[in-house]
Every structure is written in C-alpha cells, then in structure tokens.
Amino acid sequence: MEQVIPMQIDVTKTFKNTSVKVLDFLVDSMFEFVDQEFLPSQSNFGPVNELGGEVAVTSGIRGKIPDDFPEGIYIRNGPNPLFGGLKSTRSVLGKSSHLWIEGEGMLHALYFSRDGDVGDGGWTVQYNNRHVETETFKLEKQRNKPSFLPAIGGDPPAILSAYLLNLLRFGKVNKYLSNTNVFEHSGKFYSIAENHIPQEIDIITLETLGNWDVSGAWNRPFTSHPKRAPGSEELIILGVDEVKPFMEIGIISADGKELIHKADLKLNRCSLCHELGVTERYNVIMDFPLTLDINRLVNGGPLVEYNHEGYARIGVMPRYVDADSVRLFKVEPNCTFHIINSFEDGDEVVVWACKALDSVIPGPDMALNQFGWLRRKLKPTSTSKENDISPDEGNLLSHAYEWRLNMQSGEVNEKYLTGKRLSMDFPMINGAFSGYKNRYGDAQVVDSVASSASGMLKYSGLAL
Numbered sequence: 001m002e003q004v005i006p007m008q009i010d011v012t013k014t015f016k017n018t019s020v021k022v023l024d025f026l027v028d029s030m031f032e033f034v035d036q037e038f039l040p041s042q043s044n045f046g047p048v049n050e051l052g053g054e055v056a057v058t059s060g061i062r063g064k065i066p067d068d069f070p071e072g073i074y075i076r077n078g079p080n081p082l083f084g085g086l087k088s089t090r091s092v093l094g095k096s097s098h099l100w101i102e103g104e105g106m107l108h109a110l111y112f113s114r115d116g117d118v119g120d121g122g123w124t125v126q127y128n129n130r131h132v133e134t135e136t137f138k139l140e141k142q143r144n145k146p147s148f149l150p151a152i153g154g155d156p157p158a159i160l161s162a163y164l165l166n167l168l169r170f171g172k173v174n175k176y177l178s179n180t181n182v183f184e185h186s187g188k189f190y191s192i193a194e195n196h197i198p199q200e201i202d203i204i205t206l207e208t209l210g211n212w213d214v215s216g217a218w219n220r221p222f223t224s225h226p227k228r229a230p231g232s233e234e235l236i237i238l239g240v241d242e243v244k245p246f247m248e249i250g251i252i253s254a255d256g257k258e259l260i261h262k263a264d265l266k267l268n269r270c271s272l273c274h275e276l277g278v279t280e281r282y283n284v285i286m287d288f289p290l291t292l293d294i295n296r297l298v299n300g301g302p303l304v305e306y307n308h309e310g311y312a313r314i315g316v317m318p319r320y321v322d323a324d325s326v327r328l329f330k331v332e333p334n335c336t337f338h339i340i341n342s343f344e345d346g347d348e349v350v351v352w353a354c355k356a357l358d359s360v361i362p363g364p365d366m367a368l369n370q371f372g373w374l375r376r377k378l379k380p381t382s383t384s385k386e387n388d389i390s391p392d393e394g395n396l397l398s399h400a401y402e403w404r405l406n407m408q409s410g411e412v413n414e415k416y417l418t419g420k421r422l423s424m425d426f427p428m429i430n431g432a433f434s435g436y437k438n439r440y441g442d443a444q445v446v447d448s449v450a451s452s453a454s455g456m457l458k459y460s461g462l463a464l
C-alpha cells in the first residue's frame, strides 16, 4: 500500500515570500528609477568600476617619493554608487532622491613599498579599489538592480512611502553606506558611515570582514569620526539616531572588546552631529540646528532641514558621566561638520572647527533651481559687489572658527580664526595632539570659483 506523506507547509515563510513579491510588484509599478545626471563640470564625482585586484602605478607620479617616506598603505573611502550612479524616483507621490553623500562606499588604497623595482627610486606603488560589502550592498548586488527607494530628499509623501516600503521589504529604512571614513582601533581597521555600525576590513585585500558591534553592545548608528581619548587607548564614539535616544556617547575599551561606558545625552531633537571632540577630561558634542525629524516629514515638511534661526549648543561632559553632567553652551546658530581640535586652556574648553552659515545637506528644494541654489551659496563672497549680495550668498563656505567655553563662568567667546578670505574644510592635525593644545593643522581649501561654477564643492589646495 502506498504511503501518504503529509505535505509540510511553512505558512509564515510562504506568506512572507508572497508579501515580498507583492511589495516588489508595487514598487516596480509605482516607482520609476531615474539616473541623477552629472554636468561635465561635475564628472569627477561619477562612479568608477572595481579593478578586481592591485595594479602597479607606473605613471602619474609627479616629483619624487622622498627617501624617508614610510612604507605602508594609504586608504580613503568615498561614495561610489552601484548601478551607474545615484538615483531619484518618480511616482504619483512625487519625487524622492538620494543626497550626494549617499552611494555605496568604495575603498581606494595605495600601497607603498621599497622591495620592488617598479616606479620611482626603487619604490613600488600599487593601487586597488573595492566596494565595502555591507549587508545591503550584497542584497542589492544579488538582486542586480536598484532596490532600495531613495528616502531622504524630495517630496514628503514620496520620501515617507519610500521609507515605509524599504522597511517592509528589507527591514531597514535605508541602505548601509559605509562610505565616509576608515579608522583603526586595537590593530583592526574599519570602514564607517554614521547610519550603521562599522564594517571591519582587511586592508591588504580590501575585503569586508563583517559588522563590528563591540561584542553586541553597540547596535545603533556610529560616528564617522571616533576619537582616541587623550592619554589612553580608549575610543570615544557617538551615535545619532532618528528616534530616541537621539544622541548617545560610548567609550570602547583599548582592546576593542568591551563597551565600558554609554550615556544618553537626552537631547530633544535629532541633531546631525557628524564629529565629536575630546579633551583630556571632557567629551564635546555639537547640538546644532541641522536636524532629521520624522514628525516633520509626516506633517509635510522635509526630513532633513537646516534652520537658520534654530538654537545651537555645544555640550561638554566629563568623560564617563551621564546626561545630568553635560554643560550646554549656547552659541551663534551655525552649521559645522568637522572639528579641527578641542582642548582645555585654563578654565576654558576651546573648540576649533570649520564653520559655515548654512548646510549643504540636504541641498536645494527639488522644486527650485538646484544649480542656481548651489552656485549662489558657493559664490566667493570677496568677488561680489556690495549691492549684488543676496543674504545667503557664500553661506555654504566654511571657515576656521573658535569657541571658548568657560567651565566656571559659563561665558562663551567665539571668533573666526583665519578670516573669511579662504574657505576650508576636512581638517586634520597630528593625531598625537588630538585633545591637547596644538599649533598646526591642515585643511582642504575650497576652490570657490570652480565650486560656484559647477554647483558642487571642489577643493584646490591645502592650508597649513
């Protein structure tokens, strides 16, 4: 007699698969992906392909590599979108778009070694590049088509629906970019963008080794610019999230295995604080009026907005305390992404940074002339005639700036450090002086003319 084997049906799995198919169908029928175009003057922002392995750099080296130059690897990270470039979408709900800061991270590495005979003066220089393979990168690559809907810029109904559909289909509202920085801690190397945790990378092969969640203790956004605590090997980190707690500070042990301190700063808005500062005793955070607000989006406003009149505060907290011990100093409204250095000077905590009066994020309203918006705000102020100046002309250009925060009196003094003739950003100092009073720093100098002509920030020199 023939045996009848009952068929096992996994109802949950079947339902889930069906739901994904329905949602995919919905997205494919409702949303049209459109390539964001580059003007010829913006083409150096276009994506490049993976090389698939190291190549020798045999030309393009100008000058001579110094004899005492150290052997080693120089790595940089940056957005390099899959599928030919950043996308926007069109639907009955309006437009939604990526911001220029989005795009999957790609690592670019230069390997300097003396053991070869290729190149200048016995040096061998090799180059390689490779995408950071986050969970969402692998998912989109496997699907072989743009899948996450752009969910930051554009018309509020389109952004909101993109947000929800990404969440329903993939369990997250946006892609993990890992495209902003590379850092080292305890002998390991990580790629990072602040919407997710770091990705450990192999700096020889550029292979992505996986998430770093500090032994399961840190499962929220992670700053792109973590700082080594002065006088110790501990790592100070920050996480800014779109839901409460909006900002948390963390301290990771020197061996990278343990989160030894965590504090919710109890801010009442999601301020997009891109970098934190450290001094010998304090952590320094920026609560400036560039904010991400889901409620604002639901009510028809932008998800990300810079409010020129919003309050701005700098928070200073002893290294291991909680929110109750944070001193918040009110400063002039501004937009600052990068801190040059911070240190203690008598009773004062001094913060040096590159400050602008407006934010390049999220960028212009899509209904406006976007190119004109950028061109006006990147216009070199020194070349404008008095009667031609519009109130926001040149406001995206950042300048070296100082805040002095008196921990005893609560007084604040602030001023420009270098005047406004040169606009600069992406500052670096000798890491040994991070958190201590220093004399020198480097920054990239904005080419105001090229920036205002192309509508994108371009840099043409270094300032020391």
Ligand SMILES: [Fe+2]
Pocket (backbone or CB within 6 Å): 180, 224, 225, 274, 337, 338
């Ligand atoms: Fe940065």
